[in-house]
Amino acid sequence: MPATMEDVARLAGVSTATVSRVLNNPELVSDEACRRVNEAIRQLDYRVNLAARSLRTNQTRTVAVVLPTIADPVINQMVEAIEDVAITAGYTLLLCSTRGDAAREHAYIELLTQRTVADGVLYISPRADPDTVLTLAQGTMPLVLCNYLVENPAVPCLLMDHISSAYQATAHLLGLGHRRIALLNLAAPHYYPARMRLDGYLRAHAEAGVIPDPALRVEIDRPTYANDDWRGAIEALLVQPDRPGAIVAFNDEVALEVYAVCREHGLRIPDDLSVTGCDDILSSRHVDPPLTTVRVPARVQGERAMRLLLKRLTRPHQPVPPRTLIPVELVVRGSTGPPAG
Amino acid sequence: MPATMEDVARLAGVSTATVSRVLNNPELVSDEACRRVNEAIRQLDYRVNLAARSLRTNQTRTVAVVLPTIADPVINQMVEAIEDVAITAGYTLLLCSTRGDAAREHAYIELLTQRTVADGVLYISPRADPDTVLTLAQGTMPLVLCNYLVENPAVPCLLMDHISSAYQATAHLLGLGHRRIALLNLAAPHYYPARMRLDGYLRAHAEAGVIPDPALRVEIDRPTYANDDWRGAIEALLVQPDRPGAIVAFNDEVALEVYAVCREHGLRIPDDLSVTGCDDILSSRHVDPPLTTVRVPARVQGERAMRLLLKRLTRPHQPVPPRTLIPVELVVRGSTGPPAG
DNA sequence: CGCTTTACTGTAATCGATTACAATACCGTT
DNA sequence: AACGGTATTGTAATCGATTACAGTAAAGCG
Numbered sequence: 001m002p003a004t005m006e007d008v009a010r011l012a013g014v015s016t017a018t019v020s021r022v023l024n025n026p027e028l029v030s031d032e033a034c035r036r037v038n039e040a041i042r043q044l045d046y047r048v049n050l051a052a053r054s055l056r057t058n059q060t061r062t063v064a065v066v067l068p069t070i071a072d073p074v075i076n077q078m079v080e081a082i083e084d085v086a087i088t089a090g091y092t093l094l095l096c097s098t099r100g101d102a103a104r105e106h107a108y109i110e111l112l113t114q115r116t117v118a119d120g121v122l123y124i125s126p127r128a129d130p131d132t133v134l135t136l137a138q139g140t141m142p143l144v145l146c147n148y149l150v151e152n153p154a155v156p157c158l159l160m161d162h163i164s165s166a167y168q169a170t171a172h173l174l175g176l177g178h179r180r181i182a183l184l185n186l187a188a189p190h191y192y193p194a195r196m197r198l199d200g201y202l203r204a205h206a207e208a209g210v211i212p213d214p215a216l217r218v219e220i221d222r223p224t225y226a227n228d229d230w231r232g233a234i235e236a237l238l239v240q241p242d243r244p245g246a247i248v249a250f251n252d253e254v255a256l257e258v259y260a261v262c263r264e265h266g267l268r269i270p271d272d273l274s275v276t277g278c279d280d281i282l283s284s285r286h287v288d289p290p291l292t293t294v295r296v297p298a299r300v301q302g303e304r305a306m307r308l309l310l311k312r313l314t315r316p317h318q319p320v321p322p323r324t325l326i327p328v329e330l331v332v333r334g335s336t337g338p339p340a341g
Numbered sequence: 342m343p344a345t346m347e348d349v350a351r352l353a354g355v356s357t358a359t360v361s362r363v364l365n366n367p368e369l370v371s372d373e374a375c376r377r378v379n380e381a382i383r384q385l386d387y388r389v390n391l392a393a394r395s396l397r398t399n400q401t402r403t404v405a406v407v408l409p410t411i412a413d414p415v416i417n418q419m420v421e422a423i424e425d426v427a428i429t430a431g432y433t434l435l436l437c438s439t440r441g442d443a444a445r446e447h448a449y450i451e452l453l454t455q456r457t458v459a460d461g462v463l464y465i466s467p468r469a470d471p472d473t474v475l476t477l478a479q480g481t482m483p484l485v486l487c488n489y490l491v492e493n494p495a496v497p498c499l500l501m502d503h504i505s506s507a508y509q510a511t512a513h514l515l516g517l518g519h520r521r522i523a524l525l526n527l528a529a530p531h532y533y534p535a536r537m538r539l540d541g542y543l544r545a546h547a548e549a550g551v552i553p554d555p556a557l558r559v560e561i562d563r564p565t566y567a568n569d570d571w572r573g574a575i576e577a578l579l580v581q582p583d584r585p586g587a588i589v590a591f592n593d594e595v596a597l598e599v600y601a602v603c604r605e606h607g608l609r610i611p612d613d614l615s616v617t618g619c620d621d622i623l624s625s626r627h628v629d630p631p632l633t634t635v636r637v638p639a640r641v642q643g644e645r646a647m648r649l650l651l652k653r654l655t656r657p658h659q660p661v662p663p664r665t666l667i668p669v670e671l672v673v674r675g676s677t678g679p680p681a682g
Numbered sequence: 683c684g685c686t687t688t689a690c691t692g693t694a695a696t697c698g699a700t701t702a703c704a705a706t707a708c709c710g711t712t
Numbered sequence: 713a714a715c716g717g718t719a720t721t722g723t724a725a726t727c728g729a730t731t732a733c734a735g736t737a738a739a740g741c742g
Contacts, residue, residue, distance in 0.1 A: 001481075002456065004697090004698055004699085005698065005699060005700095006698080006699095014721075014722085015721070015722045015723075016698085016699080016700090016722095017700080017701075017721070017722060017723080017724095018720085018721060018722080019699095020699070020700055020701080021700095021701095021720095021721090023699095024700080028719085028720075028721095029720075029721085030719080030720060030721090033720080033721080047454070047455040047456075047457070048455070048457075048698085048699070049396070049455075049457045049697085049698050049699065050455060050457040050458050050699095051392050051393075051395035051396040051401070051457050051697085051698080051699090052392075052396050052457075052697070052698035052699035052700090052727090053698080053699055053700075054392035054395075054699090054727095055390070055392040055393050055396050055697090055698080055699075055700095055726095055727050055728065055729085056698085056699050056700045056701085056726075056727050057699085057700070057727085058727080060392070062435075065436075069421070070411050070417055070420060070421065071414065071417040071418065071421060073412065076411055076412040076417075077412065079411060079436075080410070080411065080412060080438065080440070083436065083438055087445065087448070092435060092437075092452070092458070093435070093436040093437075094403075094433060094434070094435060094436070095406075095420075095424065095434040095435070095436040096433075096434075097421065097424055099421070104428065107428070111433070113388070114388040114389070114390075114391060115343065115388075116388070116389075116390045116391040116392050116393075116728095117391050117433070140342075253623065256623075256624060256627045257627070259627060260626070260627050263629060282594065282597075283597060283624040283627070283628075285601070286597045286598070286600060286601050286624070286628070287624075287627070287628060287629075288604060288628075288629060345727095345728055345729085346728065346729060346730095347728080347729095355691075355692085356691065356692045356693075357692090357728090357729080357730090358691070358692060358693080358694095358730080358731075359690090359691060359692080360729095361729070361730055361731080362690095362691090362730095362731095364729095365730080369689085369690075369691095370690075370691085371689080371690060371691090374690080374691080389728085389729070390727085390728050390729065391729095392727085392728080392729090393697090393727070393728035393729035393730090394728080394729055394730075395697095395729090396696095396697050396698065396699085396727090396728080396729075396730095397696075397697050397728085397729050397730045397731085398697085398729085398730070399697080457698095
C-alpha cells in the first residue's frame, strides 16, 4: 500500500534511478529534477523500504547490544551513551539482554551471526558461556567487547579498570589502619571484572606489606541483580568473633545489603565496620552514612565502545587498539573510617 | 560470501522453492528431500537472509519499544518482561529511548512509521510531544500504549493505576491522623500518571472530608531521572513554618531525596515527617527507616502489553480492550507514622 | 483400465531498492 | 564542423528470499 520508488519516479517524471540518486547522492542530480522528486516524495509521503535497501546494500544500519541485564545502573548509562552515539551516526539499536541465561545468549548469537539483522555487535559484560563469545569473536561480524577480554587482536576490548577500583578502595582502607579487610566478589569464573578486582585487592595488600586472610574473600556465584544470595554470605561474614573491620563490596548494591545487615545486628558504620562500594549509584549518596565508593565513567565507556564499533564498520581493515583500560576514581564519603579500638 | 538458498538447493539437488518450504512448511516436503536439504544447510552453515525475507513477506519480526529512558527501575522491569514475551514469540526488540527530547522522539517515530523496520510499536510513558503520539496512533502501525491514554479504540492503553496509588498512600496518611499532606508531582502536562496521581490524592481527601491545601501541591516540570531540580523544591516545602506533616512523593527516588533533605535539616522520619514513595525500588527497603511505598507490578504490565501487541500483529482486525488499569498495592514500612504532637 | 485425488516438486514472477553501464545533450575547442 | 569532455538521465541486472501456478508421478477408485 505505501508508495514505492516507482510511484515517486512516475509522479516526478523521472526514472527510479534518479529518485534513488536524489536520496543518496543528490549532487549527481540537476536542481530541477531534485526539486520535482522531493515534491513527489512529499506528496506521496514516500519512505524507503529498508528491507529492500538492506538486501541490495548488505547493510542494516543497526547494531546489536548484547548485555546481561538492563536493570543495572552502570549498564543503563552505557546503553544510553551508546544510543546517543549510534543515533547521530544514523544507527539503531537492537536490544539483546541475556539475563545470564546461556540458552538465550546462544540464541541471540545465532541470530546475530546471520549478519542480516545487524551490522555489528557490542557485547557488554558477558557472564554466561565464554565459548559463545569466542564463536562470535572468530566470526566475520564486527565486534566490540566491554568488560571482557579475548586474545584476538581483531576484537577491541574496553575494560573498566577494576584492578584500580579494588586497589584504590583497599589502599584507602589500609591507609586508615585496617588490616582485616574482606572482599565480597563474584565467583563467576569468566566474569572478567571479578578477576580484576581480586587482583587489585591483592596488589594493594602486597604494596602495604600486609598478608590478606583468605577467609575474608567471599565469592558468590550469582550476579548482583539477583541479590537474595548475598544476604546470607554477608551475615556469615559479619556474625562471627573474627569478623573483618572493613569490607570492599563488589558494587554499591551489595554494599547497601551490608548496610541492612549491619542495621539488623547493631553494627555501626563506620565505627564498627568500614564499607566501600563500586559504581556510585544514586542511592549511595542518599544512604546514611553516605557510601565511600568508586565512580566508574559508564557513559565514557559506552561512547568509546560505540565509536570504536563505528570505526570498524566504516573501515573494517584499519587496525584498532585491542585493549583499553578506562580509569576510575575513588570517592571518599562517610562509610569508611579508622578501625575501632 | 555467505551461502544463499540457491547454494543449498544446488547441493541438495532440489529447487530453491523446496528449500524455502523445508524452512517454512516442512510438512509439504518429502522426508527424503527434507533430510537432504537440512544436511546441505548444515554443511554450508546457511542462514536465511532476513532482509530478503522481510522484503518478500513484509514482516520484520521486530517490535520497537519507545520509552523516555531505560535508567528507571520500573521501565527496566517492563522492558525485561517485554523481551521475555517477545523472544518466545520469535520477535526481537528495537530500542528507542527518547530521553524526553522531542526531536529525538520525532526522529524515532519518523523511522518507525516507515513500517519496514518494525512490525509494531510499544510506547511506554510518553512525555514529550503528545502530537507525535497521536500521529503514530492514527497511522497504520500496530501500537500499544503504556501509561498514556489516547481516545482511539484501535489503540489499546495499559495504565498502571496511579489514581489508586496516590489514593492508597494519601488515605493511609489521613488514617494516621495527618491533615497537612503534601503531593510532590510531575508537572509535565501530558504525562498521564501525574494527572492520575493528583486525582487519587484529591479523592482520598474528599472521602475523608479534608480540604487539601493547594500550597502543598508541588509540581516539577522535569522527570525524576534528571533529579537535581527536586532538591530545591523539597527544601522550599520543608524549610518553612507551615511545613506539611507528610509527603506523598512522586516515586521512590524523589522520596529518597526527601530523606536526604530531612537529614540535612535535622528532621526525623517518621516522627517529624511521614513519607511515602512509589515503585518499591530496591533501596527503598534498605534505607533507614524503610520506605512506605506503592508496589507496581511492572513485569505484569510489560508482559500484558507485549501480549496485546502480539495479538494485534497476528489478528489485526480483532477488537482489543481499549483501556486496562493495572492494580497496585501499598506497602507500609517504617517511614510513615502518626503526626507529631 | 481410465480417471480422480493426493503428494510432491519445479518454474518463474515478485518484493523495492541500488548501481554499472550506456545514452544523450550540451558545452567549449580547434 | 568535428571532437572531447562534462553533466545528467535512463535501462536493466541484481540482491535473496517467497509463493502462485503448473506439472508429474503414484495411489485410489469404480
